[in-house]
Amino acid sequence: MSVASPLIIALDYTSQDAALCMADRLDPSRCRVKVGKELFTRSGPGVLEALHGRGFEVFLDLKFHDIPNTVAGAVEAAADQGVWMVNLHASGGRRMMEAARERLDQHRLATHLIAVTVLTSMQEEDLAETGVTGGAAEQVLRLATLADECGLDGVVCSSHEAAHLSERIGADFLKVTPGIRPASALADDQRRIMTPSAAMAAGSTHLVVGRPVTQASDPMQALASIEQELAGI
Numbered sequence: 001m002s003v004a005s006p007l008i009i010a011l012d013y014t015s016q017d018a019a020l021c022m023a024d025r026l027d028p029s030r031c032r033v034k035v036g037k038e039l040f041t042r043s044g045p046g047v048l049e050a051l052h053g054r055g056f057e058v059f060l061d062l063k064f065h066d067i068p069n070t071v072a073g074a075v076e077a078a079a080d081q082g083v084w085m086v087n088l089h090a091s092g093g094r095r096m097m098e099a100a101r102e103r104l105d106q107h108r109l110a111t112h113l114i115a116v117t118v119l120t121s122m123q124e125e126d127l128a129e130t131g132v133t134g135g136a137a138e139q140v141l142r143l144a145t146l147a148d149e150c151g152l153d154g155v156v157c158s159s160h161e162a163a164h165l166s167e168r169i170g171a172d173f174l175k176v177t178p179g180i181r182p183a184s185a186l187a188d189d190q191r192r193i194m195t196p197s198a199a200m201a202a203g204s205t206h207l208v209v210g211r212p213v214t215q216a217s218d219p220m221q222a223l224a225s226i227e228q229e230l231a232g233i
């Protein structure tokens with residue numbers, strides 16, 4: 001199936017039943033879904049099968065970060081489950097990313113492989129405490145350039161960095177951006193945020209949206225309002 005919408009709904013629920021309850025209200029021709037650490041750790045790969053059975057393309061957001069052999073095996077295992085996209089941490093380095101890329105290619109697995117650059121919950125002070133002193137934009141560009149050199153399909157970054165990456169690396173390089181907040185929504189623990197329409201205008205290729213939809217009093221109305229905002233750009 002080819003999904004025209006850039007929206008990826010983060011199914012951050014504590015059980016497979018709750019996640020599928022939400023998925024059953026979504027239309028797989030109008031959005032993709034994301035399975036992250038909490039849901040996957042609770043439900044296991046069964047949730048992927050259940051979502052695929054409902055027609056969804058799934059982003060498995062487990063952010064692998066380990067030695068090259070381990071990450072290559074994990075990425076292969078994810079792709080074997082038929083997921084549309086999987087990710088790893090770019091800070092795992094060149095050899096780790098190349099090993100993951102090579103493993104997918106060896107097995108002719110078409111799953112998109114992308115790298116997390118700087119988490120959207122982090123700002124300059126958080127980065128400085130980890131020894132990264134140049135700020136988010138510089139670090140995102142450094143890690144995205146490395147990911148591109150390693151043959152990855154794109155990155156997870158914030159929409160604040162998307163335009164610069166499009167200029168420096170190319171428009172086709174995927175910019176998957178969490179930290180999406182409609183104007184009226186709370187930032188929660190996110191720090192580098194943008195509205196859906198501004199994020200698309202800035203060059204995001206995909207928008208990850210969780211709580212503004214899943215925790216809304218009327219999730220379907222919240223989603224419809226994001227879709228309307230995007231239709232207006």
Ligand SMILES: O=c1ccn([C@@H]2O[C@H](COP(=O)(O)O)[C@@H](O)[C@H]2O)c(=O)[nH]1
Nearest residue numbers: 010036118119120178179208209210211
């Ligand atoms: O840098 C990152 C990488 C991943 N995420 C994930 O995206 C969603 C965002 O959810 P919201 O509720 O819309 O904040 C969540 O699953 C994160 O694990 C991210 O936010 N930032």
